[in-house]
Amino acid sequence: MKKRLPPLNWLRSFEASARHLNFTQAAAELHMTQAAISQQIKGLEAQLGCTLFKRLPRGLALTDSGRAYAPGVRQAIEKLGVVTDEIFGKERSRTLTVRVNLAFFTSWLAPRLANFREQHPDIGLRFTSNIWVGDPDKDADIEIRYGKGLWPGFTSNRLTWDELFPVCSPDLVGGDLSPEQPPKKPKELSDHTLLHVIGYEEGWGFWLSQFGYHAVDSSQGISFDSLVTAMEMAALGHGIALGRTSLVAGMLASGRLIAPFNERLATSEAFFLATPVNQHVHPHVEAFRYWLINQAELEMPE
Numbered sequence: 001m002k003k004r005l006p007p008l009n010w011l012r013s014f015e016a017s018a019r020h021l022n023f024t025q026a027a028a029e030l031h032m033t034q035a036a037i038s039q040q041i042k043g044l045e046a047q048l049g050c051t052l053f054k055r056l057p058r059g060l061a062l063t064d065s066g067r068a069y070a071p072g073v074r075q076a077i078e079k080l081g082v083v084t085d086e087i088f089g090k091e092r093s094r095t096l097t098v099r100v101n102l103a104f105f106t107s108w109l110a111p112r113l114a115n116f117r118e119q120h121p122d123i124g125l126r127f128t129s130n131i132w133v134g135d136p137d138k139d140a141d142i143e144i145r146y147g148k149g150l151w152p153g154f155t156s157n158r159l160t161w162d163e164l165f166p167v168c169s170p171d172l173v174g175g176d177l178s179p180e181q182p183p184k185k186p187k188e189l190s191d192h193t194l195l196h197v198i199g200y201e202e203g204w205g206f207w208l209s210q211f212g213y214h215a216v217d218s219s220q221g222i223s224f225d226s227l228v229t230a231m232e233m234a235a236l237g238h239g240i241a242l243g244r245t246s247l248v249a250g251m252l253a254s255g256r257l258i259a260p261f262n263e264r265l266a267t268s269e270a271f272f273l274a275t276p277v278n279q280h281v282h283p284h285v286e287a288f289r290y291w292l293i294n295q296a297e298l299e300m301p302e
Contacts, residue, residue, distance in 0.1 A: 006044050011073050013040040014052060018070040021060045095124035096284045099140035102129045103227035104271050107247040108160070109144070116291050123284045141285045143274040144292075146200070154274040157289070159296040160246040163264040164207055167243035167257040168192075168234050182260045183240070186213050193239030194221030195230045200242075202267050207242060211263050231257070246271070246299065 016026035017037060027037045045052050052066035062070065100109065105127060117125075130143060149156035166189070174180030178192045186208075194204050205218040221239060224230045227247065234241035235256040243257065244267065251257040273292055275285070 004047070006047050010040045010044040010047075012077060013037050014044055014066075015070065015073050015077055017041060017053065017060065018062060018066060018074075021062070023060070095126050096282075096288055097126045097128065097139050097141050098144065098288070099128045099130045099142070100144040101146050101271065103231070103247055104144055104146070104159075105129070106228055107231075107250060108271075111250070112295055115295075116288065119291065120284075120287055123287065141282065142276075142289065144271055145274050146271050147269055149270070149272045151274055153277055155277055156272040156274050157293050157296075158270050158272055159292065160244070160271045160299070161301050162244040162246050162267045162270060164202055164242055164244060164267050165259050165264040166207075166240050166261055167231075167248055167252070167259055168240045169237040169256065170258050171237055172239075173237040178239075182258065184260065186211060186261055186263060187215065189213070189216045189240060194218065195233055195239040195241040196221055196223040197227045197230050197242075198223055198225050200227075200269065202265075202269055204242060207265055210265055 012030060013026060013032070013036075016029050017023055020026050020029070023037045023041070024034045027034045030037070041053065048065075048069075050065045051063050052069065054061040054063055113125075128140065130145065143154070144159070145151065145156075149158060166186070168182050170182065172178065172180050172182060172192070183189055183192055189208075196203055203218075204221075208214070208216050208218050222233070224233070227244075230241045231243070231248065231251065233239060234243075235251060240260075243252075243259070248257055252259065273289060275281070275289060
């Protein structure tokens with residue numbers, strides 16, 4: 001039959017006493033009284049059936065049994081502490097889980113994250129993508145969504161004020177279906193592949209209609225479930241995509257994309273920070289929320 005394990009608090013008292021070889025110092029470390037430490041050691045020795053310490057006039061000394069037992073107890077306590085911290089400490093208390101639109105993360109948020117981490121080095125971060133807003137993610141503390149900011153159960157803070165305009169590579173793939181040069185006028189879009197993103201209300205049909213280019217067939221082209229994919233395909237020269245100011249600024253600056261026309265349209269849709277209502281707001285959530293809104297205000301048009 002296996003020997004019944006001693007209580008954990010007895011083992012902690014033994015481990016601390018074995019390190020310090022002093023009950024008083026062990027008591028101070030564990031925020032206990034010297035008498036309580038001594039009592040727990042006696043209880044441990046009684047259960048194990050052997051003496052662990054030699055009580056000397058000036059301190060303690062480990063017996064052979066105590067010396068053999070101490071490393072295993074210390075290792076077990078340290079391992080238990082590591083596992084507890086990994087599962088319940090970092091994940092539950094310090095790690096902030098942000099569910100975020102992938103295009104917004106790669107184009108807007110990622111380049112700014114170093115600033116947040118510099119200001120809050122103690123806050124761990126975990127990011128998950130939300131290509132589809134309806135997908136549940138109960139572990140997310142906060143979300144960044146695209147839409148009009150109206151979601152039941154959430155309060156919203158607007159993060160972007162975008163204009164919608166066509167973008168493409170300076171060098172198109174061309175071939176039998178489309179010319180190799182970017183269009184010079186919007187009416188020439190009929191000769192090019194349009195790149196669509198599923199889930200955006202303000203897509204090609206909306207943009208063409210607002211500017212009166214009804215002759216262009218807005219249904220032709222290739223569709224994607226992520227703006228990241230559509231932007232990459234555009235940068236590779238496979239067609240014309242609709243860019244949003246906050247997401248294509250970097251690719252325009254690098255020259256991977258160009259905006260062939262002057263026509264731009266302010267969007268009613270935007271990226272929003274969505275925070276669940278009727279839920280305790282952890283200080284780390286509030287820190288990230290405050291930082292993100294400040295970052296967005298720096299980009300707000302005057």
